[in-house]
Amino acid sequence: xxxxxxxxxxxxxxxxxxxxxxxxxxxxxxxxxxxxxxxxxxxxxxxxxxxxxxxxxxxxxxxxxxxxxxxxxxxxxxxxxxxxxxxxxxxxxxxxxxxxxxxxxxxxxxxxxxxxxxxxxxxxxxxxxxxxxxxxxxxxxxxxxxxxxxxxxxxxxxxxxxxxxxxxxxxxxxxxxxxxxxxxxxxxxxxxxxxxxxxxxxxxxxxxxxxxxxxxxxxxxxxxxxxxxxxxxxxxxxxxxxxxxxx
Amino acid sequence: xxxxxxxxxxxxxxxxxxxxxxxxxxxxxxxxxxxxxxxxxxxxxxxxxxxxxxxxxxxxxxxxxxxxxxxxxxxxxxxxxxxxxxxxxxxxxxxxxxxxxxxxxxxxxxxxxxxxxxxxxxxxxxxxxxxxxxxxxxxxxxxxxxxxxxxxxxxxxxxxxxxxxxxxxxxxxxxxxxxxxxxxxxxxxxxxxxxxxxxxxxxxxxxxxxxxxxxxxxxxxxxxxxxxxxxxxxxxxxxxxxxxxxx
DNA sequence: CGAAGCCTTGACTACATTCAACAGGCGTGG
DNA sequence: CCACGCCTGTTGAATGTAGTCAAGGCTTCG
Numbered sequence: 001x002x003x004x005x006x007x008x009x010x011x012x013x014x015x016x017x018x019x020x021x022x023x024x025x026x027x028x029x030x031x032x033x034x035x036x037x038x039x040x041x042x043x044x045x046x047x048x049x050x051x052x053x054x055x056x057x058x059x060x061x062x063x064x065x066x067x068x069x070x071x072x073x074x075x076x077x078x079x080x081x082x083x084x085x086x087x088x089x090x091x092x093x094x095x096x097x098x099x100x101x102x103x104x105x106x107x108x109x110x111x112x113x114x115x116x117x118x119x120x121x122x123x124x125x126x127x128x129x130x131x132x133x134x135x136x137x138x139x140x141x142x143x144x145x146x147x148x149x150x151x152x153x154x155x156x157x158x159x160x161x162x163x164x165x166x167x168x169x170x171x172x173x174x175x176x177x178x179x180x181x182x183x184x185x186x187x188x189x190x191x192x193x194x195x196x197x198x199x200x201x202x203x204x205x206x207x208x209x210x211x212x213x214x215x216x217x218x219x220x221x222x223x224x225x226x227x228x229x230x231x232x233x234x235x236x237x238x239x240x241x242x243x244x245x246x247x
Numbered sequence: 248x249x250x251x252x253x254x255x256x257x258x259x260x261x262x263x264x265x266x267x268x269x270x271x272x273x274x275x276x277x278x279x280x281x282x283x284x285x286x287x288x289x290x291x292x293x294x295x296x297x298x299x300x301x302x303x304x305x306x307x308x309x310x311x312x313x314x315x316x317x318x319x320x321x322x323x324x325x326x327x328x329x330x331x332x333x334x335x336x337x338x339x340x341x342x343x344x345x346x347x348x349x350x351x352x353x354x355x356x357x358x359x360x361x362x363x364x365x366x367x368x369x370x371x372x373x374x375x376x377x378x379x380x381x382x383x384x385x386x387x388x389x390x391x392x393x394x395x396x397x398x399x400x401x402x403x404x405x406x407x408x409x410x411x412x413x414x415x416x417x418x419x420x421x422x423x424x425x426x427x428x429x430x431x432x433x434x435x436x437x438x439x440x441x442x443x444x445x446x447x448x449x450x451x452x453x454x455x456x457x458x459x460x461x462x463x464x465x466x467x468x469x470x471x472x473x474x475x476x477x478x479x480x481x482x483x484x485x486x487x488x489x490x491x492x493x494x
Numbered sequence: 495c496g497a498a499g500c501c502t503t504g505a506c507t508a509c510a511t512t513c514a515a516c517a518g519g520c521g522t523g524g
Numbered sequence: 525c526c527a528c529g530c531c532t533g534t535t536g537a538a539t540g541t542a543g544t545c546a547a548g549g550c551t552t553c554g
Binding site: 082084085086088089090092103104105106110111134137140144145147148150151152154155156157158159161162163164202204205245246 | 329331332333335336337339350351352353357358381384387391392394395397398399401402403404405406408409410411449451452492493
């Protein structure tokens with residue numbers, strides 16, 4: 001996924017606002033033509049979109065803030081999480097190119113979104129987004145599908161968090177990385193894993209130590225190999241898939 | 248919440264089909280007038296609704312089945328869950344009067360729905376439901392709101408499952424019972440808890456023993472009292488609320 | 495080269511699970 | 525009517541999985 005041009009454009013004329021490096025898009029001068037760089041066709045959303053980048057570890061928005069925008073990630077990875085008062089963190093999900101963020105139908109954001117890697121997003125004002133949803137059946141169905149998919153993912157994550165062992169959790173996680181990669185036409189056995197151990201731990205409801213130990217265990221069993229550059233090779237995807245549902 | 252009349256009507260002319268006792272509604276002869284019995288005004292959904300009851304412990308539908316209908320619960324409680332191949336169960340939620348079920352936007356149901364108590368539901372054919380969503384902005388916004396709320400609940404449940412202790416889980420659960428009761432105008436300190444320990448355990452990601460022990464602990468601490476008829480008194484709601492987020 | 499951050503590993507602990515026994519309620523049938 | 529079995533819930537003791545605390549290795553980067 002390489003909207004590199006778009007990012008370059010943004011950065012060239014960008015203004016930093018908190019964690020958000022943003023550039024109001026000049027619709028005529030530098031029209032965004034995402035279809036050249038991704039599978040996604042240009043759509044009615046382009047009409048109301050502006051683009052921006054978020055630097056590593058900086059927030060795109062925070063839980064409780066007034067929800068003014070909806071976002072679509074075009075490159076990079078973003079972590080979405082909720083915090084307990086004492087600082088415990090539960091990562092709800094990792095959001096990547098093609099995924100939407102902040103579709104709360106609520107006045108405030110329900111979670112915090114932070115960049116795992118520097119990320120590029122399309123930004124849509126919520127007001128105009130809502131109008132568009134009412135008027136445009138295609139956009140509507142697409143967002144409905146996105147939301148439904150989010151619900152499905154959330155429910156599967158509940159099964160993972162409530163009923164799976166550490167090893168099953170890790171294998172499920174690796175499998176989902178593989179599936180995501182495959183869905184975007186990448187190799188499903190050499191996948192990128194840009195998030196750190198702490199992020200994985202907070203996503204799977206474990207500690208960094210347990211994540212590390214379990215990864216070592218899978219490595220020793222010959223199921224995976226750690227590669228440079230936050231990459232991981234899934235040597236035995238079948239066994240990983242089996243272990244994802246039964247220890 | 249007493250759609251007792253409606254239930255009586257159904258039972259009088261009902262046919263059993265699996266777990267589902269159903270009666271095709273005769274729109275002119277016995278018009279459903281839910282507004283007399285609940286807060287909900289009659290709506291466009293009435294046009295395509297039929298009503299049915301599900302007996303205790305019987306399924307309304309199963310995960311993987313072709314999703315032909317969408318349901319709205321009008322009385323009783325339904326548990327929604329997913330199973331792992333080896334039988335481990337994660338309850339996604341308890342669905343009560345006013346809640347919707349089976350809004351999958353998918354061809355098959357993503358989870359199983361079983362009656363905790365005998366329950367009454369309104370049933371809508373998915374096809375006609377989809378048409379209605381496209382045509383009727385009011386219905387659409389309502390279902391969008393329902394879905395968004397489901398997502399919020401799911402995300403909060405992830406925090407619970409991934410990051411809370413047994414005591415915090417139980418307190419959060421009790422608090423949610425109280426909130427639900429309050430929302431429908433019932434007493435928020437003497438609430439009904441129709442599900443058994445096994446259901447609670449599978450909802451909170453615990454075992455029945457841990458649920459039982461934790462309840463005993465809360466009882467000993469003077470925060471709750473168990474009453475007859477699956478009722479529970481929340482003696483100290485404030486402390487319960489505190490303990491829901493920090494041990 | 496040194497400092498910082500991330501990851502790994504080890505030893506010990508603790509929370510929740512497992513295994514087991516038992517109590518109480520309820521319906522059925524003798 | 526009581527006896528019995530069944531089911532649900534409670535309690536106890538032992539176990540185990542993952543957490544906590546602590547130290548050390550490795551990479552990265554100034």
